Amino acid sequence: MADKCECKSVSDVPIIVRREIEARMIAPFIRAFAEEFGEEKTLEIVRGVVAELAEQAGRETAEKLGENTPESYVCKAIPAFAAGGALKYEIKEASPELAKMDVVYCAYVDMYKSLGLTDLGFVLSCERDIGFLKGFNPDIEFIREDTLMNGAPYCDYCLRRAE
Numbered sequence: 831m832a833d834k835c836e837c838k839s840v841s842d843v844p845i846i847v848r849r850e851i852e853a854r855m856i857a858p859f860i861r862a863f864a865e866e867f868g869e870e871k872t873l874e875i876v877r878g879v880v881a882e883l884a885e886q887a888g889r890e891t892a893e894k895l896g897e898n899t900p901e902s903y904v905c906k907a908i909p910a911f912a913a914g915g916a917l918k919y920e921i922k923e924a925s926p927e928l929a930k931m932d933v934v935y936c937a938y939v940d941m942y943k944s945l946g947l948t949d950l951g952f953v954l955s956c957e958r959d960i961g962f963l964k965g966f967n968p969d970i971e972f973i974r975e976d977t978l979m980n981g982a983p984y985c986d987y988c989l990r991r992a993e
Contacts, residue, residue, distance in 0.1 A: 846916040850941050853954055857947050876953055881961035888965025898967035900929035900989035907966065926991070933985035936978045952979045963989065 840848065856876075864872040891907050892898035901924040908931070911917055918935035942951030956979050963972045971990045976982035 844913045844916065845911050846914060846937055846941060849938060849955060850945070853942065853945055853947055853950070856954070857945070857950060860950060873953060877957060880954060880958055881964075884958040884961030885965035887958075888962040888967075890965075891962075892966045898970075899926040900924070900970055900991060901926050903963070903966060903970070903989055904929040904931050904987070928991070929987070929989045931987045933978065933987070934983075936985065939978050942979070948979075952977065955979070956985075959987075967991075 836842070860872060860876055863875075891910075895902055895906050897906075904921050904924050908917070908919065912919065914937075916937040917933050919931050919933045922930040922932065924931075938955045939951060942948050942955070947954075956977050959974070960972060963970050969992045971992045973988040973990070975986050977985045979985075
């Protein structure tokens with residue numbers, strides 16, 4: 831008899847596994863639409879859809895946590911994205927007004943590379959942070975200078991409650 835699945839919903843699946851499933855499914859569509867309608871227009875549409883999905887996820891996360899501060903983002907929301915060793919990060923500062931952290935390892939980068947989707951990794955994952963934070967708390971200003979996905983040595987996050 832096959833092993834019984836312990837997952838009760840998609841939320842029980844680690845986020846990196848969800849992103850891989852999504853990427854394997856959506857990438858062929860993105861490529862086909864880009865060939866038919868042009869890459870620029872296709873990626874514009876993909877960015878919009880990803881932003882909407884991320885914003886909804888941010889709202890749901892804030893509701894589930896019962897708080898939506900910069901501190902709760904780095905201390906309580908980020909661990910879900912890091913599950914299973916998907917991220918290694920260093921929290922530099924965490925308060926209700928300001929949070930800073932560096933992601934020093936990202937398995938999402940490795941996953942997109944292994945799928946031959948390095949060019950889509952930023953759109954499908956890194957850009958989600960913007961929409962997620964907008965949904966999580968629209969009063970948080972998000973600053974990130976660079977990412978591992980773009981070849982930087984780390985992703986630098988700065989979240990500041992807007993004045």
